[in-house]
Amino acid sequence: MQEFYINSLIDSLPFFFKGWFITLELSGISLITSTIGGLILGVLKYLRIPIIKYIVAGYVDLIRGTPFLVQIFIIFFILPEWNINLEAFASAVLALTIYGIAYICEIVYSALETISKGQVEAATSSGLNLFQTLRYVILPQAYRPILPPLVGQYVLMVKDTAIVSVIGLTDITRVGWLTVQRIPDGILVFGLVGIFYFVTCYPMILLANHLERKFTIQSSSL
Template identity: 35%
Template sequence: MIRPFGWNEFLIIVMAAQWTIALSAIAFAGGGIGGLLIALIRVSDFRLPRLIAIGFIRLFQGTPLLMQLFLVFFGMNILGFAINPWLAATVALTLHASAYLGEIWRGCIEAVPSGQREAATALGLRYFNRMRYIVLPQATRIAVAPTVGFLVQLIKGTSLASIIGFTELTRQGQIINNATFSPFLVFGTVAAVYFILCWPLALLARRMEQKFSRATAR
């Protein structure tokens, strides 16, 4: 039986945003750890780990996120590991974020003038201390804007988790639409919630980029 789209349906969609936020936060945190590791490996002096990191980045940047979700969810079940949509979405998005953040942060590390690293090496600092005290503090400022920008893309990317049955914002919208058959109201509400989540972050990324550009020009 078709029911009208009302206040309760609106609240159900809005409340589903908490799962979108939770999935984005976990994937971003896990991707941050993995991305930092990958970025450090990419700029290290060890050839084999560098090649492995490059292969990882190319694999996840060269395939659609939707396929990655399918492979994690269905692949793990085929191999005999029972995995629910929540865990599958978390793993796939974390790996996806690790690849992209690793490449973003690798670029930011390499954007630090080489003279800084050479001076640190001349002072006798080893790789770990060079990164910790000299390179990473400078690279962090460069990385803020693109990192926030990627977070916006990650939040929107969580909508694909609905394909494997994870009930986040988009999936909840689909469920409500099947019950009310009011696609314009339902998906208009879903789009508005995504906009409210992403627009402030997009503005923050833009302002941070402008601030960094002004600081660099001085």
């Protein structure tokens, strides 16, 4: 019987690879959009612009304080009641982007806060405007404390894509659920699903560890 399950699972591999591709596509789009949005909001929070800083802080607290599952349910099931209809893939991208922006915003903001205020004041006194100070003084120094936790957040977001299967998107996790109904060996089926996630996330884990070691060594040598 076990051999039959294994052969059936091998026959299902094209279905798994199709689901994996959807997971990769969803992850790639969401990581790009959330990085751009998180960078913008992180800078806005750092600048402490009146009213805007409270809006950004409120958004971040709201998203980080509510489950991602609830957020995707609201987007996919509640928004249609307001005549905003999104397909499963678009809903998943939007939910992951909104979710990722909040966490990446905090990563960027925390990194910017590590930059000495004296350097900002020196740049201002040298005649640089706000945009030039950000571009030439603050952001070039902030990338070191940003990159390791940012890559770590990417790993978490890729794993969080598993939740989108609840709205019917045929990602790698949903492929596992559909397959286990036909091949009732949960360890075998979801072990394969886990391998796909591991193959996706492990290179980023190695990159995050490498960046953390690299920047730690550079900081200690200064």
